[in-house]
Amino acid sequence: MASLKDLLAQRAALDEQIAQTKDRERGEAVAKVKSLMxxxxLxxxxxxxxxxxxxxxxxxAAKYSNKATGETWSGRGLQPKWLKAAIxxxxKLEDFHV
Structure with a gap:
């Protein structure tokens, strides 16, 4: 079984390899993108x-209208307050039909 010191040294070496590989692959990707552009x-x-x-x-189009105020409602969604109050x-709803 490896000691903690050995494992930390291995991790440091792997971190260094990862950083180098990442830099190399990014450079290759940038070169490829530039070539395609x-x-x-582009x-x-x-x-x-x-x-x-x-x-x-x-x-x-509006289906219902309040002739007193000019407010309208298409008949979709919730009834407006002015129409609820009138009803x-x-x-009757038919009273406001356009």
């Missing part, structure tokens, strides 16, 4: 991430 005429700007195009959303006050 030259081959295809620049650093070509490698930057571009923002995805915004997805177009279409507006939904709880005795009005």
């Amino acid at each position: 030259a081959e295809y005429g 620049t650093v700007a070509d490698l930057s991430m571009r923002a995805p195009k915004a997805v177009k959303t279409s507006k939904v 709880s006050g005795g009005a």
